[in-house]
Amino acid sequence: MERIELVGHFGPYGGRFVPEALIGALDELEAAHNSASKDPEFQRELNHLHKSYTGRPSIITEANRFAEHAGNARILLKREDLNHTGSHKINNVLGQALLTKRMGKKRIIAETGAGQHGVASATAAALLGLECVVYMGEEDTKRQSLNVARMKLLGATVIPVTTGSRTLKDAINEAMRDWVTNVSTTHYLLGTVAGPHPFPTMVRDFHRIIGIEARQQVLEMTGRLPDAVLACVGGGSNAIGIFHPFIDDSGVRLIGLEAGGAGVESGKHAATIVGGTPGVLHGTRSYLLQDSDGQTIESHSISAGLDYPGVGPEHAYLHDIGRAEYRAITDDQAMHAFSLLSQSEGIIPAIETAHALAGALQVGNELGSGAILLINLSGRGDKDVQTAAQYFGIPL
Amino acid sequence: MSKESLAQVFARAKSEKRAVLIGYVPAGFPTLEGSKELIRALIAGGVDIVEVGFAYSDPVMDGAIIQEAAEVALRNKTGAKEVLEVVSSVSVPSLVMSYWNPIERYGVKEFTEALASAGGVGVITPDLTIEESGDWIDETERNDLHRVYVVAPSTDDSRLAKVANKCSGFVYAASLMGVTGARNSLADSASELVARLRKVTDLPIAVGLGVSTAEQAADVAKFADGVIVGSAFIKLVLQAPNITQSCKNVTLLARELSDGVRQGQVG
Ligand SMILES: Cc1ncc(COP(=O)(O)O)c(C=O)c1O
Numbered sequence: 001m002e003r004i005e006l007v008g009h010f011g012p013y014g015g016r017f018v019p020e021a022l023i024g025a026l027d028e029l030e031a032a033h034n035s036a037s038k039d040p041e042f043q044r045e046l047n048h049l050h051k052s053y054t055g056r057p058s059i060i061t062e063a064n065r066f067a068e069h070a071g072n073a074r075i076l077l078k079r080e081d082l083n084h085t086g087s088h089k090i091n092n093v094l095g096q097a098l099l100t101k102r103m104g105k106k107r108i109i110a111e112t113g114a115g116q117h118g119v120a121s122a123t124a125a126a127l128l129g130l131e132c133v134v135y136m137g138e139e140d141t142k143r144q145s146l147n148v149a150r151m152k153l154l155g156a157t158v159i160p161v162t163t164g165s166r167t168l169k170d171a172i173n174e175a176m177r178d179w180v181t182n183v184s185t186t187h188y189l190l191g192t193v194a195g196p197h198p199f200p201t202m203v204r205d206f207h208r209i210i211g212i213e214a215r216q217q218v219l220e221m222t223g224r225l226p227d228a229v230l231a232c233v234g235g236g237s238n239a240i241g242i243f244h245p246f247i248d249d250s251g252v253r254l255i256g257l258e259a260g261g262a263g264v265e266s267g268k269h270a271a272t273i274v275g276g277t278p279g280v281l282h283g284t285r286s287y288l289l290q291d292s293d294g295q296t297i298e299s300h301s302i303s304a305g306l307d308y309p310g311v312g313p314e315h316a317y318l319h320d321i322g323r324a325e326y327r328a329i330t331d332d333q334a335m336h337a338f339s340l341l342s343q344s345e346g347i348i349p350a351i352e353t354a355h356a357l358a359g360a361l362q363v364g365n366e367l368g369s370g371a372i373l374l375i376n377l378s379g380r381g382d383k384d385v386q387t388a389a390q391y392f393g394i395p396l
Numbered sequence: 397m398s399k400e401s402l403a404q405v406f407a408r409a410k411s412e413k414r415a416v417l418i419g420y421v422p423a424g425f426p427t428l429e430g431s432k433e434l435i436r437a438l439i440a441g442g443v444d445i446v447e448v449g450f451a452y453s454d455p456v457m458d459g460a461i462i463q464e465a466a467e468v469a470l471r472n473k474t475g476a477k478e479v480l481e482v483v484s485s486v487s488v489p490s491l492v493m494s495y496w497n498p499i500e501r502y503g504v505k506e507f508t509e510a511l512a513s514a515g516g517v518g519v520i521t522p523d524l525t526i527e528e529s530g531d532w533i534d535e536t537e538r539n540d541l542h543r544v545y546v547v548a549p550s551t552d553d554s555r556l557a558k559v560a561n562k563c564s565g566f567v568y569a570a571s572l573m574g575v576t577g578a579r580n581s582l583a584d585s586a587s588e589l590v591a592r593l594r595k596v597t598d599l600p601i602a603v604g605l606g607v608s609t610a611e612q613a614a615d616v617a618k619f620a621d622g623v624i625v626g627s628a629f630i631k632l633v634l635q636a637p638n639i640t641q642s643c644k645n646v647t648l649l650a651r652e653l654s655d656g657v658r659q660g661q662v663g
Contacts, residue, residue: 169454293498
């Protein structure tokens with residue numbers, strides 16, 4: 001099927017469903033992003049930060065011992081975990097923080113689930129001299145207390161959100177309320193490819209560097225394109241970042257792994273595309289978890305960063321046109337892959353990322369030893385040591 | 397006796413040299429029957445038009461007070477059926493105030509038809525943009541329902557004209573940049589926004605967000621055609637020990653506000 005790219009829409013998905021109060025700011029942001037992406041000076045500044053601050057390009061590690069559990073397919077890990085601050089999130093944050101300065105704003109607000117986006121935002125704010133306020137569900141401040149401390153050490157203000165389910169979805173609501181109130185001075189530095197236009201497009205553009213580098217690296221290493229590219233999907237930013245430069249390579253399968261929690265059939269999950277329906281949440285039309293009245297259903301996942309009842313609109317579209325496929329990985333499957341990578345490769349992944357690794361075990365076994373799989377290793381697991389220790393019964 | 401139309405209510409108020417008073421209550425708060433009683437109490441105190449709120453799980457335009465009321469309504473399992481039931485119980489013109497997803501989920505065609513047959517006169521949609529309103533415009537026209545969009549002080553003149561052009565019944569002008577909630581003073585941004593709107597539309601203009609006292613209502617009535625009050629009523633209900641006391645207090649406040657909207661316009 002042909003891909004339609006109306007501005008701000010992905011087929012029937014995307015768009016803007018926001019209070020009129022925010023339209024001016026979204027227009028301003030769209031214009032700033034468009035002009036910056038054509039401005040060599042802006043690109044030079046961003047590239048300089050990628051190289052001298054984040055540590056790009058991130059390397060590719062071949063996981064030979066892990067591959068033995070994945071049907072002996074070749075397993076290539078794109079090491080976004082080695083970026084400064086420990087995940088892919090920094091790519092988008094540096095881009096948006098530079099745009100904030102370009103727009104003459106001095107304050108950023110952000111939502112965070114796992115705390116990775118909050119930490120990345122606090123980091124960029126410190127680097128560029130911006131005030132930073134991070135909204136985080138109270139539930140998540142407990143699950144990810146180490147990251148709360150990191151944000152504070154970096155000089156950010158962390159506001160625990162006590163409304164609704166007290167997780168990422170409610171942190172986004174609070175950030176939107178702050179933005180409606182302070183929009184003239186404040187940029188909302190959204191952490192994933194969801195939200196109203198231009199966020200899904202802009203955040204994707206800032207993460208495309210993952211896929212652009214990886215495509216080149218895989219070609220150099222193996223002389224061909226991979227058979228499949230895999231990534232975990234919360235809001236979908238690390239996945240779209242690595243998928244997007246492969247979209248026109250029709251022979252490359254794009255596979256997104258959603259959080260299946262206790263199993264999609266149990267109702268306790270965060271597998272928005274696999275187990276949800278189309279609707280509108282947080283300013284965009286996409287798949288979401290909702291009841292028959294259109295009320296958002298709380299999501300469940302062992303991974304705070306995937307515990308979100310929505311997903312970026314471009315993923316909804318790639319799913320509907322059949323260009324990408326989405327599977328659910330349960331908490332237990334993810335934790336199995338988590339421990340397997342730790343013990344076969346000496347790399348402790350983020351629990352979010354472990355969902356992609358569990359997908360690699362499945363797909364590797366399906367495709368067998370001739371296959372090449374590229375996996376976005378979106379983040380490192382330091383922040384998850386407490387959760388993982390608890391899961392595996394390791395006393396702390 | 398058939399209900400007045402929105403236009404008739406605004407015209408009558410104008411002939412009485414006053415602004416219209418519009419009151420907001422979420423359906424299902426504090427209970428389904430309680431919300432009907434509260435609406436009757438509002439009307440007894442002089443409210444001309446009622447906004448029936450459709451509680452939503454992610455109300456990004458609402459402050460703490462309305463969020464709390466919405467949580468109560470959701471715990472009471474208030475859905476479209478209950479919202480429509482409350483609408484059909486209202487003796488003055490009533491509109492539904494709803495975030496977009498519950499309407500889309502119910503079906504745009506189905507919702508507008510059901511609302512029209514329940515006797516509702518329109519819908520206020522705080523998070524629906526005109527760009528996403530294709531079916532909505534068709535179906536609200538087909539069912540003779542008013543479409544009310546909410547504009548803000550940050551809305552520029554050319555966009556104000558475009559949005560007002562898609563409104564019918566009245567235009568909802570947010571008094572300030574922010575979310576719903578009672579505030580002590582009224583921002584200058586309200587009168588400035590209304591003045592800019594006057595240049596682009598002949599529709600009546602109602603001002604909401606933050607109005608809680610008779611004095612503020614009188615201030616707004618000097619330059620606007622309608623005054624919208626929500627959080628101030630909800631706050632009284634949250635503070636009262638029972639529904640009887642809630643209704644009494646709500647009627648008293650409505651009476652004060654209704655005096656307020658009569659003091660503002662000088663001629
Ligand atoms: C390491 C890591 N991977 C993935 C995600 C999920 O986000 P997204 O789907 O936007 O990549 C998060 C979110 O916090 C994360 O920290």
